[in-house]
Amino acid sequence: MFLAQQPMDAGHPPAGPLFSICTLVTRHAEYAAMVESFDARGFTPDKAEFLYLDNAKGHQWDAFQGIKRFLSLARGTYVILCHQDIRLLADDIETLCVRLAALDALHTDWALAGNAGAMADGSLVIRISDPHGEDQRRGNLPAEVVSLDENFIIIRRDALVSISAGLSGFHLYGTDLCLQARCAGRSAWVIDFHLRHLSAGKVDASFHQAQQRLEAHYDKVLSPPWNVRTTCTKLILGGGGLRHWLARRRLARRLK
Amino acid sequence: MFLAQQPMDAGHPPAGPLFSICTLVTRHAEYAAMVESFDARGFTPDKAEFLYLDNAKGHQWDAFQGIKRFLSLARGTYVILCHQDIRLLADDIETLCVRLAALDALHTDWALAGNAGAMADGSLVIRISDPHGEDQRRGNLPAEVVSLDENFIIIRRDALVSISAGLSGFHLYGTDLCLQARCAGRSAWVIDFHLRHLSAGKVDASFHQAQQRLEAHYDKVLSPPWNVRTTCTKLILGGGGLRHWLARRRLARRLK
Numbered sequence: 001m002f003l004a005q006q007p008m009d010a011g012h013p014p015a016g017p018l019f020s021i022c023t024l025v026t027r028h029a030e031y032a033a034m035v036e037s038f039d040a041r042g043f044t045p046d047k048a049e050f051l052y053l054d055n056a057k058g059h060q061w062d063a064f065q066g067i068k069r070f071l072s073l074a075r076g077t078y079v080i081l082c083h084q085d086i087r088l089l090a091d092d093i094e095t096l097c098v099r100l101a102a103l104d105a106l107h108t109d110w111a112l113a114g115n116a117g118a119m120a121d122g123s124l125v126i127r128i129s130d131p132h133g134e135d136q137r138r139g140n141l142p143a144e145v146v147s148l149d150e151n152f153i154i155i156r157r158d159a160l161v162s163i164s165a166g167l168s169g170f171h172l173y174g175t176d177l178c179l180q181a182r183c184a185g186r187s188a189w190v191i192d193f194h195l196r197h198l199s200a201g202k203v204d205a206s207f208h209q210a211q212q213r214l215e216a217h218y219d220k221v222l223s224p225p226w227n228v229r230t231t232c233t234k235l236i237l238g239g240g241g242l243r244h245w246l247a248r249r250r251l252a253r254r255l256k
Numbered sequence: 257m258f259l260a261q262q263p264m265d266a267g268h269p270p271a272g273p274l275f276s277i278c279t280l281v282t283r284h285a286e287y288a289a290m291v292e293s294f295d296a297r298g299f300t301p302d303k304a305e306f307l308y309l310d311n312a313k314g315h316q317w318d319a320f321q322g323i324k325r326f327l328s329l330a331r332g333t334y335v336i337l338c339h340q341d342i343r344l345l346a347d348d349i350e351t352l353c354v355r356l357a358a359l360d361a362l363h364t365d366w367a368l369a370g371n372a373g374a375m376a377d378g379s380l381v382i383r384i385s386d387p388h389g390e391d392q393r394r395g396n397l398p399a400e401v402v403s404l405d406e407n408f409i410i411i412r413r414d415a416l417v418s419i420s421a422g423l424s425g426f427h428l429y430g431t432d433l434c435l436q437a438r439c440a441g442r443s444a445w446v447i448d449f450h451l452r453h454l455s456a457g458k459v460d461a462s463f464h465q466a467q468q469r470l471e472a473h474y475d476k477v478l479s480p481p482w483n484v485r486t487t488c489t490k491l492i493l494g495g496g497g498l499r500h501w502l503a504r505r506r507l508a509r510r511l512k
Binding site for chain 1 (some may be wrong): 260261262263264265266267269270278287289291295300301304305306307308309310316317322324325326327328329352364365367372373374378380382401402406413414415416417418419420421422423428430431434435436438439440441442457459463467470471472473475476477479481482483485486487488489490491492493494495496506
């Protein structure tokens with residue numbers, strides 16, 4: 001049909017790996033041990049690709065920039081963002097696939113999964129071994145959450161999860177991913193996938209700066225109503241209340 | 257370093273095409289004419305890949321599902337979502353690259369561009385030839401917009417633009433992309449790239465249903481404050497006003 005161009009039928013795409021495992025690396029020996037622990041639990045080359053960004057010679061890539069790069073390159077059905085200092089334990093690729101399949105049944109539009117976070121009512125949900133304790137299990141899993149800890153986050157790539165522009169650094173990107181998923185009507189979950197994290201998180205001055213920037217960004221976003229004209233119609237989004245209802249009713253009449 | 261696994265340095269990725277041109281196809285002859293008009297204007301195989309989804313035997317792929325598939329598969333720096341009934345005119349790939357480079361200078365975090373939309377103040381911006389008129393030019397280009405018409409939309413792929421789950425059909429996905437970009441702190445623009453669209457848009461019953469679903473989705477999203485706990489902190493996002501300020505101040509004190 002075409003001479004030079006060969007359009008690709010996206011309904012029959014080439015097969016990609018099941019998982020893309022993405023890590024910012026500052027210590028290559030530690031990263032190698034992480035990759036080996038994945039490989040030993042079934043994340044073999046036929047099922048997983050490993051992507052890294054090299055921060056060994058200074059922090060060239062912050063987490064937000066890194067995630068944009070990783071998600072642009074990854075070919076896996078699922079993208080795993082994880083720290084170089086996690087190690088898999090008994091739970092393997094089969095365990096993870098079973099846990100993710102269970103989410104499909106709970107919410108068609110789930111987007112994110114991890115091993116620690118907080119529910120909408122503020123209660124923490126955790127499944128991990130780390131310096132705070134061995135074999136921790138808190139909450140009924142799987143549990144829908146509004147935030148995820150950054151040591152281990154799984155993203156369904158076809159969900160097109162975004163991350164906010166204008167934020168940077170190494171804190172709160174798990175929360176930002178959850179908030180972006182929520183803006184798109186998608187959910188995040190803590191699942192029962194047990195691994196070891198060799199370090200505990202830390203909250204320092206850079207954390208509070210990151211929190212302030214995140215708050216400022218979402219204060220700006222969450223300021224309804226959004227009045228949006230298109231080439232075909234007008235929209236009044238959010239804000240609620242009688243005034244909103246009346247304005248939308250007037251608009252609907254005018255468009256009839 | 258690794259025997260079986262060969263991690264990829266994402267800092268030095270393999271080169272992809274500059275553009276991924278993505279189209280839902282109902283009439284293959286019309287699509288072939290579209291591809292030829294791109295090819296003749298410099299979108300040659302070294303610079304562009306063409307992806308399509310085949311709706312010739314019924315609408316298997318609605319626009320929202322199609323965009324998810326296209327963005328998951330596309331390898332281009334820029335993804336173009338366009339209708340099968342557009343034809344390029346004198347403006348070519350060079351023109352488009354110059355226009356997109358100009359956006360980089362205007363707003364580092366731009367995400368979307370197109371040829372028709374509306375600005376925040378409600379005024380329409382249009383650059384097109386279509387059944388409504390030849391060589392239309394309305395507004396000062398480039399212009400930042402809050403919505404984009406669907407005949408021709410360019411997405412910067414590294415911006416990770418999302419699209420709302422739970423919406424479907426063939427209407428208002430350009431607006432939804434703009435709203436999702438806004439949630440992520442990104443912008444959308446109408447640029448001076450002149451092409452021909454062979455049909456005019458139509459507003460029918462399915463349009464009004466699509467509008468109601470979009471409104472319901474964003475009414476839910478835009479209902480601050482969002483109270484979000486994480487494993488390290490608590491956030492109160494949006495809502496504004498004195499009560500919000502006091503609550504955040506109390507929280508900051510408690511966390512000290």
